[in-house]
Amino acid sequence: MTTAPVVGTAHRTPQEARGPGRTAPGRVLVEFRALGPVAATVCAQPVDLGAPKQRALLALLVSQVGQPVPVDVVVETLWAGHPPPSAITSLQSYVANLRRLLEPERAPRAPATVLRTSPWGYLLDGGVVDVDVRRFGEHSAAGWRAWDQGDAERALAEFDAGLLLWRGQAYPEVADAPCVVPEVARLEELRLSVFEIRCAALLAVGAHEVVIAELGAFLKANPWREHGYELLSLALYRAGRQTEALEVLRAIGLRLKEEMGIDPGPALQQRKQEILNQAPALDWQPTTRATVSLVPQPKPDTDKAVFVGREPALAVLTEALAAATAGRGQVVAVTGEPGGGKSALLTRFAARAAVPVLCGTCPEHVAASPLWPWEQVLRAAGTCFTDSPAPGPVAELLGGVAPAPTDDEDASGVALRRFEAIVHYLTDVSRNAPVVVLLDQFHRADPCSLRLLAHLAESVRSLRVLLVVAYRSDEAPVLAETMAALSRGDLTRIDLGGLDIPETRALASAVLCREVCESTAEQLRARTGGNPFFLVELLKPPTGQQVDDPSAVPLPPPAREVALRRVARLPGPAVELLSVAAVAGRCFNVEVVAEVVPVGIDAALESLDAAIAAGLVVEDQHRLGWFRFAHAVVAEALHDNHGRLRRARLRRRLGAVAGSPRRRARDSTSRGR
Structure with a gap:
């Protein structure tokens, strides 16, 4: 076991945290978030922190909460060593603005309580503010204490609560300031250490597969964390993948020698010998029942994952979970266009759920075996509910012993028995605790997985199970039969539109x-x-x-590629029609475009039907025969896909057709309608 390090703001004394002149902490007036872009909540309401330098000033003060920040340090930080003559005046204006934001009910000429002036500079009073950095430190310390006491489940809960506070780099607005750099480095090292010890706690409760998945991404972003490789090799060994465990240790050992000129540390060398000798100490020994919720964790890299809005959708999911907890299982379908935030919504909901969450997803670029998303769900259930053994057909599926069901009639009995076994297994585990099953990217699911979904939906209403299925709206025809079967029950639909x-x-x-x-x-x-x-x-x-x-x-390459890939999924005539339409602009007259292509109007409308079904085009409700691209990004991508000469020629032809007397007369008639 390890000793809990000093975390959060615990390195300051209580008197320092309260600030000079305060004898006891007052009530919290403002909550700050600095583990990501700085944000503030006053009276439970988020506030607009204003211009970039004003936000940077607040971030600097939050990084030193409870301690005065000298004016010269503030000026040096905000203007990067090149302050204008008006710097002090601007700084005083920023301070006055922040005081109005942070204490909106403060009476005129009353002394400031939150952002105070001291003889040494400006400070945020640590006795009346709450900072997520401090809470992260408290959760981390509590997790380490629980870990040292042998309570892995309690440690997991604390580590999860702390890691979920992170939204990006700490203090990004002032991360390069000399007085902030050490604190940013300390917090980042603490975050990485907490992530690693959380994985150790997951191993302690038997969640080997979860550790393998999470450490894989973690070590790609942090390739020199030797403790991470030690944990990954143990997870692989316990998952019955001894060869891969040894390969992990061999690869990091070789990399350390070639790139750093050093040998692996004693812990890695000892782990290698233990695996070679199949030491009994490596085997997992269950202690108490593991009830860890297998929720998606924050990415262990430096990407800033931002989630906004979607509160109505989250409210629907929360209500459905409450019904499932009470024994009235629910099925919720989440649909939306590609990039619309379906996966992000599921991740946010899973993070909020206080029950075990079992996740399965369908890969895009790899041909997965039948029932692959359900295998992921069932493996997670086996890890989470160790005292509920999987029935024979489920164990065979997870072990790859029995062949997966096919479409042949002779296999229908095998499929039905396996489906029933899976339903009974989920029924059994949900008696211990309500369960959320999240199935993401289900428009890529194999036919067997779709049939199992429909089969489970028939029984879910009597279970303590919330079944959430996410799929792309432009792939709805693939799921038409399955969704029809689900609709015969109590199905709730969430259609994610664009952000407002x-x-x-x-x-x-x-x-x-x-x-x-x-x-x-x-x-x-x-x-x-x-x-x-x-x-x-x-x-x-x-x-x-x-x-x-x-x-x-300009349109970035990733957005252009995604937009063009969506268009490329359409039939060839529809692609050609939209390519010409994009030169006309975001809004276009289908008769004009059809004449330029050229193609008959009936064929053009048939192509537009496919584009409308894919969510790429919508019909103008005010002008007959006019349509527009749902996203200007798609029109831009198609427009830029033409060469300059071709664009010029198409514009001339479109203009000539639209400007003909016959066309002007038709347009006048259509406007009259």
Whole structure:
């Protein structure tokens, strides 16, 4: 066992945390979040922190909460060593603005309580504010104490609570400031250590497969964490993958020698010998019943995953979980266009759920075996509920002993027996605790998995199970038969549309780490339709550049590729029609485009039907014969896919057709309708 390190702000004395002149902590007035872009909540309401330098000032003060920050340090940080003559005046204005935001009910001329002035500079009073950095430290310390006391489940709960506070780099607005760099480095090292010890706790409760998945991503982002490789090799060994465990140790040993010129540490060398000798000490020994909730954890890399909005959808899922907990199982279908935030919604809901969450997903680029997403769910159930052994057909499926059911009639009995065994197994485990089953990307599921979903849905209403299925709306025809079967029961649908303007503004501000004005948010939403993927891609600045107007940046390659891939899934005539239409603009007259292609109007409308079904085009309800691209991003991608000469020729032909007297007469008639 290890000794809990000093974490959070515990290195300051209580008197320092309260600030000079305070004898006891007051009530919390403001909550700050600094494990990601700085944010503040006053009276349970988020506040707009204003301009970038004002936000940076607040981030600097939060990083030193309870301690005064000298004015010269503030000026040096905000203006990077090159302050203008008006720097002090601007600083005083920022302080006054922040005081109004943080204490909106403070009477005129009353002394500030939160952001105070001292003889040594400005400080945030640690006695009346709460900071997520401090709470992360408290959860980490509590987790280490529980771990040292042998309570792995309690340690897991504390580590999970702490890690879920992270939304990105700590203090990103001032992370390079000399006085903040040590604290950022300390917090990052603590985060990595907490992630590793959390994996050790998962191993202690038998969640070997979960550790393998999470440490794989972790070590790609942090390739020199030897303790991580030690834990990964143990997880692989316990999962019956001894060869892979030894390969992990061999690879890191070779890399250390070739790139660093050193040998692996004693712990790695000892682990290798233990695996070679199949030491009994490596075997997992169950202690108490493991009730760990297998929820998706924050990515262990430096990506800033931002989640905004979707509160109505989360409310529906929460209500469905409450019904399932009471014994009225539910089925919820989450649908939306690609990049619309379905997976992010499921991850956020899983993080909020206080019950075991069993996840399965369908891979996109690999041909998976039948029932693959259900295998993931059942493995997670076996890890979570060790005192409920899997019945024979389920164990055979997980062990790959019996062949998977096929479409042949002779195999129908085998399939039905296996389906029934899976239903009985989930029924058994849900008696111990309510269970959430999340099936993501289910439009890629194999026919066997779809039939099992329909079969389970017939029984779920009598179970303590919430079954959530997410799929792409443009792939709905693939699931038509399955969804029809689900609709015969009590099915709840959540259709994720685009983010609205306030949500778009919140997302843009969080990604850019600065406040985005409402007009920019409106332009971003008009360009992307509120699609979170397109929004984030547009907001990513080119390397080494500052994005001044995110709504006007050129279309990034990832967004272009995704848009073109969506179009390429359409039939060939529809692709050609949309390619020409994109040159006409986001809105286009189908008769004009059809004449330029050229193609008959009936064939053009048939192509548009396919594009509408795919969510790429919508019909104009005010002008007969007019349509528009659902996302300007798609129109941009198609437009830029043409060469300059071809675009010029198409524009001339479109203009000639639209400007003909016969066409003007038709347009006048259609407007009259």
